[in-house]
Amino acid sequence: MKTLKLCLLSVALLLSSAPAFADLNVFACEPHWAALVKAIGGEHVHVTSATGAYNDPHYIQARPSLIAKMRRADLLVCNGAQLEIGWLPVLLRQGDNERVQPGQPGNLDASRYVRLRQIPTSVDRSLGDIHPDGNPHIQTSPRNIAALAPELLKRMVALDPADAAYYQSHYQDFITRFDAAMAKWQQEAAPLKGMKIIVYHDGWVYMQHWLGLDVVGYLEPKPGIPPSPSHLAELLTQVKGGQVQGIIYTPYEDEQAPQWLSQRTGIPVALIPDTVGADNDPDLFSFYDLMVSQLLKLHGEAK
Secondary structure, X not given: OHHXXXXXXXXXXXXXXXXXXXXXXXXXXXXXXXXXXXXXXXHHEEEEEOOOXXXXXXXXXXXXXXXXXXXXOOEEEEOOOOOOOOOHHHHHHHHOOHHHOOOOOOEEEHHHHOOOOOOOOOOOHHHOOOOOOOOOOHHHOHHHHHHHHHHHHHHHHHHOHHHHHHHHHHHHHHHHHHHHHHHHHHHHOHHHOOOEEEEOOOOOHHHHHHHOOEEEEEOOOOOOOOOOHXXXXXXXXXXXXXXXXXEEEOOOOOOHHHHHHHHHHOOOEEEOOOOOOOOOOOOHHXXXXXXXXXXXXXXXXHO
């Protein structure tokens, strides 16, 4: 009897410590959407991100583990604007999950809820990796996160109405704090207005417009084409002796080109993640804190 009681007690302890099953399975293409889902969904969501801060979101392998997660997903959230065109269609096809197919309530394309920039009048592959719908790197401005949040809440409530009050409460808390944080970032970043920078890839246009920066050059000769010696030599001639105050690149971009240009011009370099999850920034607040602080550091070093 004593042994039986001990067994029952052990089972009870295991059950009490086991995590509750999530009410929504969410597949996020990028970490910033996973962070937003978690901010609204809390303990009622299980969210996975297909990419990380150290992955180029253009190029992801459609691994069996991702296919399995896509198959179980109730909601899919992605940047859209064909950022994931190289791998997402494969996951959707292999996952064979009707709930998250395009046009379904479980498929949320973030690009449809923001103002897209750099929409080309024509598409020519000779120009590099041009996105016909516009620049898809919308997460580099927090305004676009705030723009998607109401639609994300709407979809989560529709898919899981039993937890509607929970989602609405968490959403209200998040958006109140996020609005206050955006005002703080805007004030802190005021000295950056007009700052001239060089970027590795044309992935910062939304940050540029948010903070009033001036992108004057790209380390890639064309979008998606790695830096070449001839292009870097041209860029060196273009910026030497100019007023460029910083060179930025992301964790998944090769540091050799920005360092090469920095060493020959004296322009400071900054490694700035373009999504959540690098340098101990587990959420959206830390992500934009880091972005603004790194830019301010560049601005100070350039003086």
